[in-house]
Amino acid sequence: MKIETPFDLGAWSAAHLDRVERALERWVTAEAPAGVDHGAPAELVEAMRYAVLDGGKRLRPLLVMAAWEAVSGETAMAGHDEAALRAGHCEAALRAACAVELIHAYSLVHDDMPCMDNDVLRRGKPTVHVKFGEASALLAGDALQALAFELLTPEMDEMPAAQQARLCRLLARAAGSAGMAGGQAIDLASVGVALSESQLRDMHRLKTGALLQASVMMGAACGDAPNVAQAALGRYGAAIGLAFQVVDDILDVTADSATLGKTAGKDASQDKPTYVSVLGLERSAAHAQELLGQALAALAQSGLRHTEALQGLAEMVVNRSC
Amino acid sequence: MKIETPFDLGAWSAAHLDRVERALERWVTAEAPAGVDHGAPAELVEAMRYAVLDGGKRLRPLLVMAAWEAVSGETAMAGHDEAALRAGHCEAALRAACAVELIHAYSLVHDDMPCMDNDVLRRGKPTVHVKFGEASALLAGDALQALAFELLTPEMDEMPAAQQARLCRLLARAAGSAGMAGGQAIDLASVGVALSESQLRDMHRLKTGALLQASVMMGAACGDAPNVAQAALGRYGAAIGLAFQVVDDILDVTADSATLGKTAGKDASQDKPTYVSVLGLERSAAHAQELLGQALAALAQSGLRHTEALQGLAEMVVNRSC
Numbered sequence: 001m002k003i004e005t006p007f008d009l010g011a012w013s014a015a016h017l018d019r020v021e022r023a024l025e026r027w028v029t030a031e032a033p034a035g036v037d038h039g040a041p042a043e044l045v046e047a048m049r050y051a052v053l054d055g056g057k058r059l060r061p062l063l064v065m066a067a068w069e070a071v072s073g074e075t076a077m078a079g080h081d082e083a084a085l086r087a088g089h090c091e092a093a094l095r096a097a098c099a100v101e102l103i104h105a106y107s108l109v110h111d112d113m114p115c116m117d118n119d120v121l122r123r124g125k126p127t128v129h130v131k132f133g134e135a136s137a138l139l140a141g142d143a144l145q146a147l148a149f150e151l152l153t154p155e156m157d158e159m160p161a162a163q164q165a166r167l168c169r170l171l172a173r174a175a176g177s178a179g180m181a182g183g184q185a186i187d188l189a190s191v192g193v194a195l196s197e198s199q200l201r202d203m204h205r206l207k208t209g210a211l212l213q214a215s216v217m218m219g220a221a222c223g224d225a226p227n228v229a230q231a232a233l234g235r236y237g238a239a240i241g242l243a244f245q246v247v248d249d250i251l252d253v254t255a256d257s258a259t260l261g262k263t264a265g266k267d268a269s270q271d272k273p274t275y276v277s278v279l280g281l282e283r284s285a286a287h288a289q290e291l292l293g294q295a296l297a298a299l300a301q302s303g304l305r306h307t308e309a310l311q312g313l314a315e316m317v318v319n320r321s322c
Numbered sequence: 323m324k325i326e327t328p329f330d331l332g333a334w335s336a337a338h339l340d341r342v343e344r345a346l347e348r349w350v351t352a353e354a355p356a357g358v359d360h361g362a363p364a365e366l367v368e369a370m371r372y373a374v375l376d377g378g379k380r381l382r383p384l385l386v387m388a389a390w391e392a393v394s395g396e397t398a399m400a401g402h403d404e405a406a407l408r409a410g411h412c413e414a415a416l417r418a419a420c421a422v423e424l425i426h427a428y429s430l431v432h433d434d435m436p437c438m439d440n441d442v443l444r445r446g447k448p449t450v451h452v453k454f455g456e457a458s459a460l461l462a463g464d465a466l467q468a469l470a471f472e473l474l475t476p477e478m479d480e481m482p483a484a485q486q487a488r489l490c491r492l493l494a495r496a497a498g499s500a501g502m503a504g505g506q507a508i509d510l511a512s513v514g515v516a517l518s519e520s521q522l523r524d525m526h527r528l529k530t531g532a533l534l535q536a537s538v539m540m541g542a543a544c545g546d547a548p549n550v551a552q553a554a555l556g557r558y559g560a561a562i563g564l565a566f567q568v569v570d571d572i573l574d575v576t577a578d579s580a581t582l583g584k585t586a587g588k589d590a591s592q593d594k595p596t597y598v599s600v601l602g603l604e605r606s607a608a609h610a611q612e613l614l615g616q617a618l619a620a621l622a623q624s625g626l627r628h629t630e631a632l633q634g635l636a637e638m639v640v641n642r643s644c
Contacts, residue, residue, distance in 0.1 A: 030499075040499030041528075044507035048499065110464060113437075115456035134437035138460070139507050142432060142467065146498030149471050153491035165486035169475035176468030177352075177362030177370065185366035185461050206363075 009312035013062060020061040021053070023098050027151055028052050028144075040143070047132040047140035048147070052105045055123035059244070059317065060104055060215040061097035066309035067219025067233055068093035073306055074223075092159045093222040096167050099148040100215045103175045106144035107211075109137050111184065119266070145175070166221045174214030183207025187272070195273040201242065208248075209241030216240075216310075225304070232302035233310075236295045240314050243291035247318055249274035250284050255322060292318040331634035335384060342383045343375070345420050349473055350374050350466075362465070369454040369462035370469070374427045377445035381566070381639065382426055382537040383419035388631035389541025389555055390415035395628055396545075414481045415544040418489050421470040422537045425497045428466035429533075431459050433506065439592075467497070488543045496536030505529025509594070517595040523564065530570075531563030538562075538632075547626070554624035555632075558617045562636050565613035569640055571596035572606050577644060614640040 030045040039045075068074075074090070112119040112127040113134060120130050129137035152167045173179055183206030190203060216237035220230055252266065253276050275284040295314040299307040352367040361367075390396075396412070434441040434449040435456060442452050451459035474489045495501055505528030512525065538559035542552055575598050597606040617636040621629040 040504040041507050041511070043511055044499050044504055107464075110460055113460065115435075115460060135510050136507065138432055138435065138437060139503050139510070141464070142428075142497075143499040143503035143507075145464065145467050146494050146501070146503060149490055149494035150498055153487050153494060155491070161482075161484035161487040164490070165475050165483040168471050168486070168490045169477070172468050172471035172475060175464075176472055177366050177465040179468070181461050181465035181468060182362040182366055185363050185458065185465075188457050188461070189363070189365055 007308035007312065009309065009316065012309055012312070016062055016065045017058055019094065020058055020065075020097055020101070023094050024052055024101065027098055028102075028147065044136070044139060044143060047128055047136045048144055050131060051109045051128050051140055051144065052102060055125065056101070056105070058101060059313070060100040060212065062313055063212065063215035063237075063240075063310075064097035064100055064219035064222075065093055066313055067216045068096075068222045069219075070233070070302070070304045070307045070310055071220045071225035071229060072223035091156075092163055092167075093219055095151045095154065095159070096171075096218040096222055097215075099151045099167070099171060100211065100218060102144045102148040102151070103171065103180070104211060106141040106148075107175075107180055107184070109141040109144070113137055116184075116188070117266070117270075148175075163221065167218055170214050170218050170221060174210040179206055179210035179214075180208075183210065190273055192271045193273065195278065197278050200273055200275065200278050204242060204245040205238070208245045209238060212241035212244055213237030229302045229304050232298045232304075235298035236302070236310060236314070239291045239295035239298065240317050243288050243295065243314070244317050246275045246284055246288045246291065247320065249276050250281065250288070251320075251322065252276070253281065288318050329630035329634065331631065331638065334631055334634070338384055338387045339380055341416065342380055342387075342419055342423070345416050346374055346423065349420055350424075350469065366458070366461060366465060369450055369458045370466055372453060373431045373450050373462055373466065374424060377447065378423070378427070380423060381635070382422040382534065384635055385534065385537035385559075385562075385632075386419035386422055386541040386544075387415055388635055389538045390418075390544045391541075392555070392624070392626045392629045392632055393542045393547035393551060394545035413478075414485055414489075415541060417473045417476065417481070418493075418540040418544055419537075421473045421489070421493055422533065422540060424466045424470040424473070425493065425502070426533060428463040428470075429497075429502055429506070431463040431466070435459055438506075438510075470497075485543065489540055492536050492540050492543060496532040501528055501532035501536075502530075505532065512595055514593045515595065517600065519600050522595055522597065522600055526564060526567040527560070530567045531560060534563035534566055535559030551624045551626050554620045554626075557620035558624070558632060558636070561613045561617035561620065562639050565610050565617065565636070566639050568597045568606055568610045568613065569642065571598050572603065572610070573642075573644065574598070575603070610640050 028045065028049050030039045030042050068090075108122060109128045111117050112122055113129050120127055122128075125131075127137075128140060132140070148171060149168055152171065153164050175181065177185075183203055186203040187207055195203070213234065214237070216233050217230070220233050225233070252274065275287065279287060292314055296311060299310055299314075350367065350371050352361045352364050390412075430444060431450045433439050434444055435451050442449055444450075447453075449459075450462060454462070470493060471490055474493065475486050497503065499507075505525055508525040509529055517525070535556065536559070538555050539552070542555050547555070574596065597609065601609060614636055618633060621632055621636075
């Protein structure tokens, strides 16, 4: 029996964050997986855990869970029976949520390295290469990417092979050369280059948009959604993926390092093109609101009933202050 | 109709290498995959292609193809009808072969970077970071890992979802923290450390053994093999995986850089523990032959009829001079 109450994004997020944190804690481990006779070396796993645990907004996992709930009509809110949830598709959604976060975490580790952004501060802590050395940071990032695909391919009957394959496909494409890694390569080549708005958009569609959109699509892939809903969720994901970056660029000039937990003003000082440098602050803010409108319109067109969390997350992405 | 002729490993390898090279050429590309509206940035793909194409012994792809042939009783030798092969499982085996090679290639790119082995020569050419810069080498490696999982998850009916999921599972485990990346982390921590033979074996089981063994298991996963055959192929893969490293350690002290296509004597100069430093040259050579014996015994126990290529590859691994 469900009792309809006004949707509380804070409570919803807290419950899901708790679940995601516990799952990451369990899965990023030196213990050998079932059927394997050895685990991972402790020193590598320590760097991997440092990169992943206890930090970050976990926006991508929340998008996965919200999309899964929207298409399945189920909820993984705390208080529900764990065993029942595990027997359902929640386990798949949780694995997808953590896999996306591992890809995101590895990209930050590599992005912070001296040969890339050379950043020493992340989430208010020393970056992985500062703490563990460059070689360990490189390997920890590499291992986190592999672990993401391990999480998506458990030897368990509850997660059908078709779902495993589809999730791997979505994640691999979003992470690779025509997705996140490709976007970072364009970013790298764009320092000191004047980009048009459309070139900037293309870069960010790959660099951050692809993985954010994949989060939504992977959540949807954990349930059964009609094609029209899948397509609408794709548009939602594309809109908030871009909105996220527009707001990131705004915050880079309006917020301070302590609030962001990373070095503010970095893009401008590195002469990187941003939405603010191309559109100005005011038009960037208006563009973010426009993208929010597109995201909410897509949800309305999806035909799905339980889109409250997706709606709340879109608003949070655009109106956040850090 | 099949005509039984003495097995010719040279002709077999040449035919398969040709097929693998053409497939890599086709798949490591800036073109957008079907159903995706954008490709990868050209500059990133150039570095990826440089890292992958036109070089290497392709031992891992050959192991995949040989294992597939052993379990399927089919052959993908040149001259056979391409369309018929594509309709069979050969396409899956070819994808698996290339996926494993992409993981291997990415590991070399990252391993050569200044923060790791700082090597400037690979396969007789400047390493990727020397040619394209460190940041591009980092991203190219990252993108190659993602591409491996893309190759394993095509949207095609000919490759069943269960096969896609199983291949991703095998590859992710072999590449990750309890496989290749884990072995590299142990390697990193072992510079200047005196290891016992069993510690050295454990390191190499992860560092090179896991991916070589996975190559065999992935080939087997592209066909239908009884459990006893799968287990035997696993033992074969473990034995040649270790043998490969023992011989690598021997060649590091007995061959010159021109023959190897990479810097010889590197391990000793970096004070890394090797089979030669632990066992001495003579006992290392004897150990390699012993492992070859184990590999061939496993093939005999497999109950499979067409193991000629696997047998030939095992002999090649142990008796190679570069």
